[in-house]
Amino acid sequence: MADHTSGKDTALDFCLATGEDFEGVMAISGDVYRGMDYLPLRYHPWLQDPNRRTFVAKREGQVVALESVLIVDDGQTAVEQGLRVAPWERGRNVAGQIQSFVEDFLKSEFPAVKIIRLTRIENPPLGLLSKYRLLHSKAVLILIVTPGEVQEIIHSLIPRLDKEGLCFQQPLTLGDEDVRRIYQNEYVITKLLPATMLIQSWLPIHPKQSNLDYLLTQGITWLADKVEAPDFLSLGSPPFRVPLEDNSFRLDIDLFGTDPRSAKMHFLAQLLAGTKAMKEGVVFCALYMELALFPVLDVFTEGIKRYDLWKEQLVMEKEL
Ligand SMILES: CC(C)(COP(=O)(O)OP(=O)(O)OC[C@H]1O[C@@H](n2cnc3c(N)ncnc32)[C@H](O)[C@@H]1OP(=O)(O)O)[C@@H](O)C(=O)NCCC(=O)NCCS
Numbered sequence: 264m265a266d267h268t269s270g271k272d273t274a275l276d277f278c279l280a281t282g283e284d285f286e287g288v289m290a291i292s293g294d295v296y297r298g299m300d301y302l303p304l305r306y307h308p309w310l311q312d313p314n315r316r317t318f319v320a321k322r323e324g325q326v327v328a329l330e331s332v333l334i335v336d337d338g339q340t341a342v343e344q345g346l347r348v349a350p351w352e353r354g355r356n357v358a359g360q361i362q363s364f365v366e367d368f369l370k371s372e373f374p375a376v377k378i379i380r381l382t383r384i385e386n387p388p389l390g391l392l393s394k395y396r397l398l399h400s401k402a403v404l405i406l407i408v409t410p411g412e413v414q415e416i417i418h419s420l421i422p423r424l425d426k427e428g429l430c431f432q433q434p435l436t437l438g439d440e441d442v443r444r445i446y447q448n449e450y451v452i453t454k455l456l457p458a459t460m461l462i463q464s465w466l467p468i469h470p471k472q473s474n475l476d477y478l479l480t481q482g483i484t485w486l487a488d489k490v491e492a493p494d495f496l497s498l499g500s501p502p503f504r505v506p507l508e509d510n511s512f513r514l515d516i517d518l519f520g521t522d523p524r525s526a527k528m529h530f531l532a533q534l535l536a537g538t539k540a541m542k543e544g545v546v547f548c549a550l551y552m553e554l555a556l557f558p559v560l561d562v563f564t565e566g567i568k569r570y571d572l573w574k575e576q577l578v579m580e581k582e583l
Contacts, residue, residue, distance in 0.1 A: 273323055275357065277364040280317040280329065282310060287326030288319065291349035297572055298507025299547060302329075302345055309345075314477070316368070317345070320361045327352045330361045332369065332379075335468045335477070340378040341369050341583070342466060369583060378580050382465045385575040395579035398467075399457040402557035405570040406548045408534070410541035416567060417531055423563060429524050434497070434532050437485040442478075445493060446470040455496055455519045460578060462551065464500045464515040467578045484536045488525050495525030499533035502546055510544040518552040523559040526552060530560060551576050 280288065285306055292300055309317050309331055320328035331345040343365070348357045369376050383391065384403075408416060421431050437445065445451055447470055452459050461470045463483065468474040484499035496519040502512040514537040518526055530550060538546055547570050550560060554575075 275320045275322055275327070275360055277318055277320050277361065280306075280310060280319045280331075282307060284319050284326055287321075288329050291326060291328070292347055294350060295347050298511070299505050299513055299549075299570075299572060301503060301505065301513070302347075303506055304503050316365075316372075318361065318365055318368070320357060320364070322352070328357050328361045330365050332365060333466070334373060334376065335474050336378070337471055337473050338373070338375045340380055340468075340580075341373065341376045342468065343379055343381040344465070366583060376583055379583050380467055380578065380580040382462070382467055383577045383579065384573045385577070387577060387579075391579070395581045398460065398578045398580060399462075400554065400578075401457065401462065401551045401576045402554045403573040403576050404550045404552070404557065404560055404564070405572055406550070406564055407568040407570050408538070408546050408548055410538045410544065410546065413534060413538045417535060419566070420527075420531060420563065424524075424527060427524075429527075431531065432488075432528060434486040434488055434495075434525075434529055435490055436536075437487055437490070439479050441487070441490055442485050443472065443475055445487060445490070445496070446475055447472070448492075450492060451496070455493070457519075457553070458578065461498075461519075462576070462578060463498050463517055465576065484533060486529055486532055486536075488520075488522075488528075495520035495522050495529060497529040497533055499537045502537050502541060505547065507547070508545065512541070512544050512546050514538070514546050514548045516548065516550050518550065518556065521553050521555055523556060526556050526560060527563050530564070549573075 292302060309315055315331060315333045317331040319326045327349040329345055329347050332341040332343050335342055424431055452470060460467050463478055482501040486497045487493040488495040498517040500515040502514045505511050505513045516533040518529055534548060
């Protein structure tokens with residue numbers, strides 16, 4: 264086992280992450296999000312993204328922390344993602360130091376950035392709450408399914424709709440032009456998007472043209488209850504591999520709106536869309552919804568196994 268006790272008092276070096284740092288970054292990431300970490304898959308694409316800068320902190324040449332920022336909102340906001348510190352370095356303000364380094368970098372290289380935004384789970388550190396404004400909080404429910412049982416799940420849940428006097432109505436799939444029109448509609452922004460923000464798979468951004476253009480390259484399934492004046496919208500990420508166990512995938516489903524009936528139908532439609540091309544594996548299907556919808560979907564999905572990991576998704580920001 265590596266000896267991490269020496270050199271703890273030597274200085275940290277901060278630099279842009281490179282492909283060669285991958286092994287070092289993975290070596291500090293083993294316990295991150297209890298196996299639901301997206302970084303193994305996204306690390307290399309992140310390095311290629313012109314709107315993103317990813318940094319590592321090293322001690323004596325060894326990676327001990329990572330932090331990444333994506334420039335969004337037409338260059339005015341940096342969304343901070345991926346923060347992690349090596350387990351043997353925690354509790355010594357390494358997170359504080361890498362964040363300060365990144366903020367100084369933004370001030371000098373991206374002077375138009377005025378806001379730093381991030382998402383966190385429930386019970387964030389008090390120090391974070393004193394620096395950032397809490398903009399919104401959504402509930403999270405993570406279900407465990409296999410692609411082979413999705414049809415069965417859907418057939419067992421549709422009768423629950425019938426019992427409530429509802430019949431399943433397939434939400435509509437939006438094309439690129441619908442997405443641009445609907446998500447920039449004032450009614451949709453103020454009524455459906457929390458804090459006027461579109462949160463896709465933990466990425467909180469304003470529905471500006473440049474941000475939508477970016478999301479439209481991400482293979483997302485965009486659904487709406489109707490194309491004119493919609494009352495409910497949802498986004499489904501493509502399922503992506505996570506390190507929890509062999510062949511495990513995460514499917515993130517973001518729900519926008521408060522109507523319980525639409526929430527159930529969007530969940531079913533997104534689950535089906537997300538898993539239809541899959542033959543095997545285990546899918547951790549994470550649903551992000553307004554807090555009031557949690558009890559509704561919790562009861563509706565009774566019988567499906569849960570992964571008890573996150574309860575809430577908080578969106579916070581501060582001035583740079
Ligand atoms: C969370 C984590 C990055 C904290 O690293 P650390 O170096 O041990 O942090 P410390 O406890 O020494 O705190 C140092 C500073 O960072 C801040 N900090 C701690 N956790 C933070 C978090 N999750 N997000 C942002 N800042 C955080 C603290 O508020 C503190 O600043 P303050 O003194 O001004 O209040 C580390 O425990 C870790 O890698 N955990 C696993 C991955 C993870 O949960 N990442 C965070 C969410 S993306």
